[in-house]
Amino acid sequence: MKAMSTRVAHAVMVAPVQLMLVLVIGLPSLWVLWLSLHTTSFGQAPVFVGLANYATVLADPYFWHALVNTFVVVNVVVYVELVAALAMATLFASGVPFRRTMISIILAPYAVSEVVAVVIWKYMLEPDVGLISGLIALVGLPELAWTTDRWSALTLVSLLSIWLHLPFSFLILYSALLGVPKELYESAAIDGANAWHRFARITVPILMPAILVALMFRYVFAFRLFAEVWLLTGGGPARQTEVLATYLYRHAFRYQEFGVASAIGWLMVVGTLLISAVYLREMYKRMLSADA
Amino acid sequence: MTGTATKLGLMASALAMTLAAPAIAQDKPENLTIIAHRVHQTVATAEGNDITANWQAENGVGIEWVTLDTGALHERLFRELQLPETTIDIAFFLNTHAVESVTTLLEPLNAHQAANPVEDIEDIFPGLRDAMTFNDELYGIPFRHASSCFHYNARLLEEKGIEPPETMEELIEAARALTFERDDGTKVHGFLINGLGYANTVDLARAWNGDFITLDYEVATTGEGMMNAVQMLRDFYEEGVMPRNWAAIQDEEVNTWMQTGRAAMTTTSCGRNRIYNDPEKSEEAGNIKTVALPVAAAFKDQFDVAPAKVEFWTMVIPANSQNKDLAWDLVRTMASKESTLMAALNGNGPVRASTYDSPEMQEKLAYAADEKAVLLVGRVPLPPFDNAAKASDIFVEELQAAVLGMKPVADAMESVKTRVEPLLPQ
Numbered sequence: 001m002k003a004m005s006t007r008v009a010h011a012v013m014v015a016p017v018q019l020m021l022v023l024v025i026g027l028p029s030l031w032v033l034w035l036s037l038h039t040t041s042f043g044q045a046p047v048f049v050g051l052a053n054y055a056t057v058l059a060d061p062y063f064w065h066a067l068v069n070t071f072v073v074v075n076v077v078v079y080v081e082l083v084a085a086l087a088m089a090t091l092f093a094s095g096v097p098f099r100r101t102m103i104s105i106i107l108a109p110y111a112v113s114e115v116v117a118v119v120i121w122k123y124m125l126e127p128d129v130g131l132i133s134g135l136i137a138l139v140g141l142p143e144l145a146w147t148t149d150r151w152s153a154l155t156l157v158s159l160l161s162i163w164l165h166l167p168f169s170f171l172i173l174y175s176a177l178l179g180v181p182k183e184l185y186e187s188a189a190i191d192g193a194n195a196w197h198r199f200a201r202i203t204v205p206i207l208m209p210a211i212l213v214a215l216m217f218r219y220v221f222a223f224r225l226f227a228e229v230w231l232l233t234g235g236g237p238a239r240q241t242e243v244l245a246t247y248l249y250r251h252a253f254r255y256q257e258f259g260v261a262s263a264i265g266w267l268m269v270v271g272t273l274l275i276s277a278v279y280l281r282e283m284y285k286r287m288l289s290a291d292a
Numbered sequence: 293m294t295g296t297a298t299k300l301g302l303m304a305s306a307l308a309m310t311l312a313a314p315a316i317a318q319d320k321p322e323n324l325t326i327i328a329h330r331v332h333q334t335v336a337t338a339e340g341n342d343i344t345a346n347w348q349a350e351n352g353v354g355i356e357w358v359t360l361d362t363g364a365l366h367e368r369l370f371r372e373l374q375l376p377e378t379t380i381d382i383a384f385f386l387n388t389h390a391v392e393s394v395t396t397l398l399e400p401l402n403a404h405q406a407a408n409p410v411e412d413i414e415d416i417f418p419g420l421r422d423a424m425t426f427n428d429e430l431y432g433i434p435f436r437h438a439s440s441c442f443h444y445n446a447r448l449l450e451e452k453g454i455e456p457p458e459t460m461e462e463l464i465e466a467a468r469a470l471t472f473e474r475d476d477g478t479k480v481h482g483f484l485i486n487g488l489g490y491a492n493t494v495d496l497a498r499a500w501n502g503d504f505i506t507l508d509y510e511v512a513t514t515g516e517g518m519m520n521a522v523q524m525l526r527d528f529y530e531e532g533v534m535p536r537n538w539a540a541i542q543d544e545e546v547n548t549w550m551q552t553g554r555a556a557m558t559t560t561s562c563g564r565n566r567i568y569n570d571p572e573k574s575e576e577a578g579n580i581k582t583v584a585l586p587v588a589a590a591f592k593d594q595f596d597v598a599p600a601k602v603e604f605w606t607m608v609i610p611a612n613s614q615n616k617d618l619a620w621d622l623v624r625t626m627a628s629k630e631s632t633l634m635a636a637l638n639g640n641g642p643v644r645a646s647t648y649d650s651p652e653m654q655e656k657l658a659y660a661a662d663e664k665a666v667l668l669v670g671r672v673p674l675p676p677f678d679n680a681a682k683a684s685d686i687f688v689e690e691l692q693a694a695v696l697g698m699k700p701v702a703d704a705m706e707s708v709k710t711r712v713e714p715l716l717p718q
Contacts, residue, residue: 042370044393127536128479128554147537148696234488237539238693253367254681 029269036262046259053263062239063264066247069154073243074222076158077165082215084162085169090203093177110167114227121160122232147233150240157228157241164228165221169214176210177203209286216279223272244268321615323354324622327369328384330359332436332605335640336626343631347622355622362386369610373397377612381619385432385608390676392426399609401430404620411628415644417667420604423676432606433627434643436635439666440495440585440600441562441659445470447579448480448556456581460499460588460598463557464524470556471533479535483528484546484555487538487695490687491601494673495559496521499598500588504687504708507675509716513687513705520588522705525695539692551576559585559600562663563641582659584666595669597662602670604643679715686711 036053038046057063088106096102109117124132125146136143146156180203188198204211226245229235235242235250242250244264252261326333336343337357344355358380360368366389372378374397405413413421416434424432442463444456448470457463467482474480485492494504502517512518528534535541541549547567549555551574567573568580584597607623609616625631627643633650636642641663647653648664657663674680687708694704 042374042394042397122540145536147540233540234542236488236689236692237696238689238698250685253363254685255679256370256681 032262032265035258036266037259039257039259041256041258049259053259054267056260057263057267062242063244063247065239066242066244069150069241070223070225070243070245073154073158073161073225074219077161077222077225078215078218080158081162081166081169081218082211085166085173085214086207086211088166088170089174089177090199092174093180106170107167109164112164114164115231117160117164118228118231121156121163125156148237150237153233153237153241157225157232160228160232161222161225165218169218172210172214172217173207176207180206209283212279212283212286216276216283219275219279220272223268223275244271320351320353320618323356324381324615324619325356325358325379326382326384327358327360327365327372327380329362329365329605332384333357333359335436335635335638338638341634341638343626343634344622347625351618351621353618370397373610373612375612377614378610379614380610381613381615382623383608383610384435384605387420387423387604387606387672388674388676388680390423390432390606391678391680393678395426395429395431397611398431399611399613399616399620401433401609401620402428404617405430408620408624410624412644412646415629415646416627417643417645419602419671420606420643423604423672424606424608432608433623434604434606435626435640437602437604437641437643437667438561438563439602439641439663439670440492440559441565441582441662441666442557442559442585443550443564443568443580443582444557445550445553445555445576445579446581447576448553456583457586459586459592460496463586467528467533467557468531471531478554479532480553481535481549481555482533483557484534484538484541484549485525485558485560486543486546487541487692488688489543490684490691491603491673492559493518493521493525493687493691495585495598495600496524498600498670499585499591501591501594501599505674505683505712505716507671509675509677511709511712511716513708513712514702519701519705522691522694522701525691526697526701529695530697534695539696550574550580553579561641562659562666563639565657565659566639582662584662597665597669599669599671600666601673602667603672604641677715677717683712683715 035046037048037050039049039053040046092099092103112120124130125144127133127143127147133143144152144156146153184202184206185198188202193201224245225243226249229241229243230246230249233241235246245268248261248264248268251257251264337345348354358368359365365384366386369380369383369385372380372383410416410433417437420434420437421430424430424434444466446456449456449466452469452472454466454469455462457466463483470480470482472480485496490504497503497512497517497520500517500520502515502519502521503512504518506512525534529538535549543560546555546558546560547564550558550564550568553576562582565580565582568582569577571577574580585600587595587598607626609619609623613619626635629644629646632640632642632644632647633653636647636653637656642648642653645664645667648660654660674684677683690699690704690708690711693699694701699707
């Protein structure tokens with residue numbers, strides 16, 4: 001009886017959050033799903049078209065082009081960022097001078113708005129007068145032709161995204177790393193483990209849940225990559241650097257094709273879910289094995 | 293008896309007025325809400341020159357301005373127009389959205405104009421009124437235009453011993469001559485336009501009387517005018533007359549290039565002259581001259597100046613607005629001759645021919661006569677139709693491909709024609 005009333009009390013306490021999730025995420029998602037099965041725009045009554053919007057999107061070569069760009073950028077961003085964050089977290093955990101100041105410097109990009117960051121980077125990489133362009137030329141490296149070449153532009157988009165979001169991954173991994181008992185390293189050292197062994201056999205396995213959380217969140221966020229592309233290249237030149245979020249924006253807010261845009265939105269949700277599912281499954285497996 | 297009847301009558305009238313008073317008060321809202329771009333509020337309400345001040349005082353009604361960027365403004369407006377009723381009383385509406393399907397959401401204005409007319413409406417440029425007229429019904433009153441002019445840095449031209457170009461051919465030669473490296477190593481580019489839009493390329497095509505899509509919905513990208521314009525941009529890019537990052541340069545950045553003297557010439561809205569010559573914002577203040585875009589030599593006998601693009605904003609009343617008569621009264625006040633002049637002196641592009649003839653206007657704006665010349669021959673960059681945004685995106689995509697050398701110019705313009713034609717109204 002007591003257990004029952006406890007469960008009810010718990011349910012009542014989490015109910016506001018659940019209700020908020022239903023109102024803020026659940027209902028709008030269902031509304032978008034309904035829209036994706038209709039053709040509609042401003043001043044037009046929705047007309048049911050079944051899966052025609054999905055067929056339109058899947059038959060559009062620009063969608064596939066955007067999907068490839070998104071896939072490449074997301075994977076580069078997520079994994080490079082993860083490796084960099086892990087390296088930095090390990091370095092910081094092992095001790096660096098002026099630790100607090102250094103952490104503040106690392107976190108700084110996270111406080112910069114995406115729009116401001118893009119404008120600053122765009123100016124620094126301006127071919128004629130940009131500071132970074134000048135430095136690249138000074139050391140004799142070839143110019144980063146981000147305004148004319150697809151892969152150069154996507155490289156810059158990736159770098160910008162990594163710079164902006166590295167603090168997020170760093171914070172997750174660094175805080176997890178601080179929780180690793182020092183005794184484990186001491187025991188390993190006594191047993192003759194070198195630095196690499198300690199990192200591979202102790203740090204990484206213990207950090208794995210945090211790594212999975214960081215990976216999953218960054219995949220979801222990176223999949224929605226928008227400002228970096230829209231403000232830097234506008235998806236150009238010649239729509240070469242378009243990603244899924246800019247493709248969706250174009251259909252929703254430039255062409256006002258809400259049915260098609262909703263279908264793109266749902267395809268993105270499904271894509272994100274598929275990616276997340278891999279990591280979620282791995283996390284649950286680890287949680288269950290830990291419980292056992 | 294008569295006296296008693298009179299007293300009774302007066303009492304009844306007083307009672308009726310007392311009862312009616314709250315209803316009248318309810319008819320007049322505390323505020324009217326206008327959704328607009330920030331620039332509209334600025335030019336309408338500049339300190340000491342507020343065109344709405346008298347109207348507010350006379351009517352005892354305030355004005356609440358909701359200002360948003362162009363895209364966000366229309367997106368919000370269209371959402372409001374879908375509702376059973378809206379709190380928006382007047383909206384500023386860009387010509388590119390003026391398609392027939394939208395008219396069901398807007399208040400028809402012929403009846404208002406007949407009952408309480410806008411002063412000398414014929415004085416408002418007819419092309420602007422026509423664009424908001426569907427099936428002989430007027431749906432918007434023009435308030436502001438943005439016409440394209442040619443801006444050049446007179447200091448740089450003088451430095452290089454070049455006379456201001458009077459034909460398109462002279463402009464091309466001048467752009468090449470004005471591409472050089474300053475003593476400090478910074479490069480000056482002879483010519484620059486926005487690389488992410490279509491409208492300024494249409495301006496250039498108009499120098500040969502070319503077009504993107506004609507007013508009767510023919511795709512004209514393979515015509516001589518547009519081909520010349522795109523080939524000119526391709527040559528400029530290849531020769532370094534335009535910067536290497538042209539395809540990522542937006543309007544605001546063109547302004548910065550002109551203000552810092554890194555670009556010598558451009559074509560964009562005439563009104564930009566103010567920011568190019570603003571001593572607080574520009575290193576080249578006083579050096580940037582603004583004139584009508586020159587026409588190609590072969591078309592000199594047809595046009596004095598290139599029939600460059602004219603875009604404009606109109607004031608519309610939502611069909612689901614709650615204060616239509618009051619909103620109309622404010623619209624006609626803001627569209628009067630006096631208001632048009634006051635707003636023009638605040639920096640607005642005036643929509644009345646008579647405004648350009650006023651001595652105050654001519655004294656304040658050195659380019660007023662040139663702007664009027666453009667208005668007399670200019671036309672919208674695109675006729676309105678439902679797929680206009682899609683068509684313009686296709687054009688920009690193919691334009692960038694042609695200018696950057698990814699495709700031959702002829703192939704790119706042929707591709708625009710093929711892809712855009714199915715999008716046009718049948």
